[in-house]
Amino acid sequence: MDKQGNKTELGDSLLNRINAKRLLFVIAAGLGCSIFLHFAVQNFRQSKAALKDAKIELGSFKVVEPMIKYGFVMDTFMIQEQVIEENEFISDILTSYKVDYMDIEHMVTEYKEVFDVRTLRAGKPYTILNTDTTTAADYFIYEPSVYSYIVFDFKNKTVERIEHPIEKRIETASGVIETSLWNTMVDNGLSYELTAKMEDALAWSVDFHYIQKDDRFKLIYERHYIEGEPVGVGEIKGAYYKNFDNEYYAFYYENDKHSGFYDEEARPMKKAFLKSPVQYSRISSGFNLRRFHPVLKRRKAHLGTDYAAPRGTPIRAVADGVVTKRSRSRGNGNYVKIKHDKVYQTQYLHMNGFAKGVNVGTHVKQGQTIGYVGSTGLATGPHVCFRFWKNGRQVNHLRENLPPPESMPAVDIPLFNVVRDSLKTELDKIEFKHFRKVVENEVGVTADSLQTTNP
Template identity: 55%
Template sequence: MILGTLYYFSSGLKQQLQASLVASERPAELGAFPITVPTIKYGFAIDTFQVFEKTIQSGQFLGDILIQQNMDYPSIEQLVRNASDVFDVRQFRVGNPFTILTKDSTQTADYLIYEPNVYEYIVFHLKGDLKAERIKREVTSEVKSAAGALETSLWNAIVGQGLSYDLADKMEDALQWSIDFHHLQKGDEFKLVYDQNFIEGEPVGIGSVHAAYYKTGENEYHAIYFDNGKESGYYDLEGRPMKRGFLKAPVKFSRISSYYNLNRFHPILKRVRPHFGTDYAAPYGTPIYAVGDGVIEKASYTNGNGNFVKIRHDGTYQTQYLHMQKFGPGIRTGVHVKQGQVIGYVGSSGLATGPHVCFRFWKDGKQVNHLNLKFPPAKPLPEADMPQFKMLRDQYLELLSQAKEVKVEEDGATTAKKGNP
């Protein structure tokens, strides 16, 4: 009996000791010792640095910033030279953010990170190899749709839903050959299928517009983006290119302040004088675009026209753009230009009462009202591309049919209203 009892206790003690040894060999539970995860930003564990986040101020240059970070002039000059192939430091813009990373604020800082836009940043190495790196942020995208109806303007119809104003600009790019965006009407309807871009889960801008729909009065227009590997662009539902020989207007989102009129009373000369152009009013500095491919016949100045550009497009058509504030980059007589290229900026040079561009159009050497011209349709896609195009078209039409208008309430809440099919 005594021996049995001793065996029981010794056996139990042995088991307890073995269990204790096993437990001591186990790794500690994860929660027992907290693990510190470093904060990674711009590719650095910024917890190990002193971090100073600032924005570029008016009149501030890279040299001004680096001198404050204890960097000497020869080093600054060397950095600027080494960085020139990556980033032109003269492109620093007021209001853009930059960050200083330093281990010791009494010594030269380690890094300066400048953000020219949301999609990338520039890392300037301020010690060792003085250099710069351009880093692209990882961008993800999600296909979204939008719909709306005009009450006052296209811009308000889009921005009023909390959507990016870039959508209005990109929708005009898709439909600019078919719709006169200077004559939009209350009640006009639109729908879009587009990419919403994200960086680290935050929306940062609009990517491509895949499909667009616009209805004005009884007229409906569709634009489907298609890329066959050789060429790409917007096409109508039958596979015909939306792109035509000429844009509807030389300025985006402006208004027509004066039409082609052979009996117009001139506001400065105070007498009846034929007006052979169409005036598009817009703020000073608004870009003016070439409405078609061609060669600049003249880029000059006269007292009446102010700064002007005249383009020959072919043996039949010419266009002219008057009262510019200044010419676009590289614009001069004899230069070839492409449709949509910036050739100048809206101004009021010459005989002008305010900022606008007087747009003139010649056909066979005679000035005509371009708003009344009809141009032949472009050739459709090759038959070999049509099956793929139709499949893509039908997918986008289905997404367009599901597009909903979002109503933003005063309290910030949103409700969805489905657009017409």
């Protein structure tokens, strides 16, 4: 037991020594480890931070693509973008960018066929490109419209006009009248340009002064795009208009002999007489044999139709003819009378003034401006009193059944019918867009996206 006890003692002390050694080792090892770990962790943290930094760098890194405009790498230039000021000449602009006056004069004369500097318009944008602003500008780029730009190259002393390639897409539009045609077009995001073109296409069939709530229209038209951006409305290809129970179709057709809008029977839409002498006007007083006269304060037959429009609005001849009177009287104010044929004459009263070149004996074309809306003579406000004479008697032109124009020659009709049928099929497929409701149409264009062409 004793031996064992000693042994135990010895063993214990040995064990203790070993343990102490071990402990030291463990401590040393542990210390080493922890130091190692400390550094390792620190290293890891650092590398993690470094990684983070790297990520930030990666995140903010952009692939720099050269900015190309007008065919130039813009990054290589100092760029000045301006607009033409009122009464500013090209020489004013260019001399301020140190371009030699003789160079300007030479280029303007030499290249006047390419670009006539007199067409420079206030408000239009231009760009000056320069590699060194202490010396003369390198390029002057003028953009008269979205369709083209003009480059003055002062190094090579050349002027060049570059047309943007136009992509023409066929699109559709439709609407249901709530209050007015204009409001309906605006509410559907359709442009003024498209409204005017629709009126032109249908002007001989639909009297846009008598449009009603629930009238509806559909259009197939060309839209112009430059670099994917819509820039304008091209030709209307087909139009449909429903007014009460009357349906009107207009199909654009063009061949070597004919061009214009035709109805379903291949008759030209263009009639001998326009429906009204003023576009975008409203009828303020109709033809009435028992009207109470607002100025004379008594009953007096109103033998004309009054179209109210802002002072200065152009008045158009409703048909081809010869001016027989260009005069002034107390009641009529300034007025013009036109003889169209043996049967019909028209008269336009209360003009603010006459159009240039309109005199007695002048041959005028349908749609030609003959004067401007005013309130001369007996008138309460600016309007045209439009008078329609048939065999020497004044009649209500809106009640006249004017002879329809003849259809195109029979030989041309089969080809026309092919175009008509395809357009009509497409028109009939279009669904009506209601007020404030944007519906995607079949070519995937929404009324919203059409809004961008609004001038």
